[in-house]
Amino acid sequence: MTGPTPRPPRRRDSAATRAALLDAARLRFSRQGFDGTGVREIAGDAGVDAALVFRYFGSKEKLYAEAVRVTAPESAEADPHRPLARLADELLHDVVYGDWRQFDGEHPVLGMLRSSGRPAVRDQLRTQLCEGYLRDFADRLDGEDAELRAELMGALLLGMGVLRSVVGSPALSEAPFDRTRTLVARMVHGLSVADPAPAPDSGPESGSGS
Amino acid sequence: MTGPTPRPPRRRDSAATRAALLDAARLRFSRQGFDGTGVREIAGDAGVDAALVFRYFGSKEKLYAEAVRVTAPESAEADPHRPLARLADELLHDVVYGDWRQFDGEHPVLGMLRSSGRPAVRDQLRTQLCEGYLRDFADRLDGEDAELRAELMGALLLGMGVLRSVVGSPALSEAPFDRTRTLVARMVHGLSVADPAPAPDSGPESGSGS
DNA sequence: AGGGTAAGTCACCGAACGCTGACCGGCACG
DNA sequence: CGTGCCGGTCAGCGTTCGGTGACTTACCCT
Incomplete structure (x- = not known):
C-alpha cells in the first residue's frame, strides 16, 4: 500500500526516472492535494531518493505544475460546426x-x-x-x-x-x-x-x- | 494583514474565545484548506495562544469538523409541496x-x-x-x-x-x-x-x- | 482582603517538512 | 586500463508542524 509500482530495480535512466516521478506525483497530488503530499512520499513511490525531485524539477511547486498540466482538450476542436x-x-x-x-x-x-x-x-x-x-x-x-x-x-x-x-x-x-x-x-x-x-x-x- | 480583528485586549471569557477561534478557523480553513492552515495561524487571528485550540477542541481535526459544520439548510423545508x-x-x-x-x-x-x-x-x-x-x-x-x-x-x-x-x-x-x-x-x-x-x-x- | 479556580501563556517535544551540497558508483569512452 | 561524467544516495540543514504539561494571572466569591 506504500507504492503503486512493485519496484523492479530500474536501470539508470534519467528520462524514465523523471517520468516515474511525474506519474507518482500525479497520483499523490490528485489524491491528497499539494499540502497533503510530501516529496519523500512521491520519491518513495517512484523508487528513488527525494533529492532527485529537486534535481529534475527544481522545487515541489514546479513538479506540481508540470504534473497536473493536462495535455490538450483534443476533443471539442475537431469539427467547429457541430451543435x-x-x-x-x-x-x-x-x-x-x-x-x-x-x-x-x-x-x-x-x-x-x-x-x-x-x-x-x-x-x-x-x-x-x-x-x-x-x-x-x-x-x-x-x-x-x-x-x-x-x-x-x-x-x-x-x-x-x-x-x-x-x-x-x-x-x-x-x-x-x-x-x-x-x-x-x-x-x-x-x-x-x-x-x-x-x-x-x-x-x-x-x-x-x- | 496579520489578523482580521485589531485586537482590543479582550476580557477573559472562554465562550467568546472559543467563538473567536471558530470564526478564525472558518476563514482560514475555507481559504487555505486543512493542510494549508496551522493552528498557530488561527490562534494568532483570534489573538490567543495556540495551546487554547487543544484545550477547547482537543485537536486540529476536531476544530475543523466543528468549524465547517453548517447549521441547517433551513430553506428547502418550509413548504414540502412547492415545485x-x-x-x-x-x-x-x-x-x-x-x-x-x-x-x-x-x-x-x-x-x-x-x-x-x-x-x-x-x-x-x-x-x-x-x-x-x-x-x-x-x-x-x-x-x-x-x-x-x-x-x-x-x-x-x-x-x-x-x-x-x-x-x-x-x-x-x-x-x-x-x-x-x-x-x-x-x-x-x-x-x-x-x-x-x-x-x-x-x-x-x-x-x-x- | 484572601483564596480558589479557570483562562491564558510559555517552553518544549518529536516528527515531518522543503531543500542543499557532498559524496558514491556504474557506465562509456580514450 | 584509466578516467571523467552523470544518475543516484546520503546526511543533514533550518524551519514548522501538531500536541503536551507546567506555569502565571486575572477574575469571582466569600
Whole structure:
C-alpha cells in the first residue's frame, strides 16, 4: 500500500526516472492535494531518493505544475460546426466519464480543486478551464449571453465530476451512463431553445443580496 | 494583514474565545484548506495562544469538523409541496448567491472541497450534501430517476459555486443575477418535462469506458 | 482582603517538512 | 586500463508542524 509500482530495480535512466516521478506525483497530488503530499512520499513511490525531485524539477511547486498540466482538450476542436448538444455529450463522455487513471480516476481539474488554496494553482486552474474548455463552448453559441450559457454548461459537467468522484453521491455513481446522458442532454437543451420556461413565479426578492 | 480583528485586549471569557477561534478557523480553513492552515495561524487571528485550540477542541481535526459544520439548510423545508423549479430557484439564491461571509464568501461545502483529500472531510462532505440537500430534492420528484435528477440539479448548483468562487470565471461572476436565474430555470425545466429532447444523434460509443 | 479556580501563556517535544551540497558508483569512452 | 561524467544516495540543514504539561494571572466569591 506504500507504492503503486512493485519496484523492479530500474536501470539508470534519467528520462524514465523523471517520468516515474511525474506519474507518482500525479497520483499523490490528485489524491491528497499539494499540502497533503510530501516529496519523500512521491520519491518513495517512484523508487528513488527525494533529492532527485529537486534535481529534475527544481522545487515541489514546479513538479506540481508540470504534473497536473493536462495535455490538450483534443476533443471539442475537431469539427467547429457541430451543435452544442453534441459537444456537451462528447464532453460528458470524455471528460466526466473519461479514463483518468493517471490522475487517480478523476479529471486533473478536480484534483486541482483540492489544492486551490494556493494562488498559483488557482491561476493554473482558471487558465485551463477558461481557455481550454469554456472558450470553445462560447464560440459555438450565439446571442449576447453566449459566455454565460457556456459557463452554465461547464458548471453542470464540473459539478457532476465533483459529485461523482469527490462526493461519491449514490445515484450519479451508479446510474447507467445512457440514462445520465439523456438527462444531461435535456438540461443543455434548455440553453439552446428560445423561451421554453419563464422565470419561476415570484421567487426570492431578486437583485438584492441579504 | 496579520489578523482580521485589531485586537482590543479582550476580557477573559472562554465562550467568546472559543467563538473567536471558530470564526478564525472558518476563514482560514475555507481559504487555505486543512493542510494549508496551522493552528498557530488561527490562534494568532483570534489573538490567543495556540495551546487554547487543544484545550477547547482537543485537536486540529476536531476544530475543523466543528468549524465547517453548517447549521441547517433551513430553506428547502418550509413548504414540502412547492415545485422543483421553485426549489431550485430558492437554492440558487440562498446557497450559490447567499451571504457566506463567515466562510470567506463561499458556501462551506466549497471550502470542504479544498480539504477533501482527508477521508474524514470527505465523509462530512458527503453527509452534509446527500442528507442535507439532495434528499430534499429527490423527495420532491417522482419517477424512478428521482435521485439521479436530483443529483444533476445539485451538480449544476455545485458547479456554479465552484466556477464562481474558486475559478472566478468571468461571465458567471459578473452576469446579473436575474439573467443567470432565468437560464438555470430553463436547465432545471429540462429535468421536469416528459420528453422534450431525445438523446443526441449518434454520440460517442455508449456504454464503454476506454 | 484572601483564596480558589479557570483562562491564558510559555517552553518544549518529536516528527515531518522543503531543500542543499557532498559524496558514491556504474557506465562509456580514450 | 584509466578516467571523467552523470544518475543516484546520503546526511543533514533550518524551519514548522501538531500536541503536551507546567506555569502565571486575572477574575469571582466569600
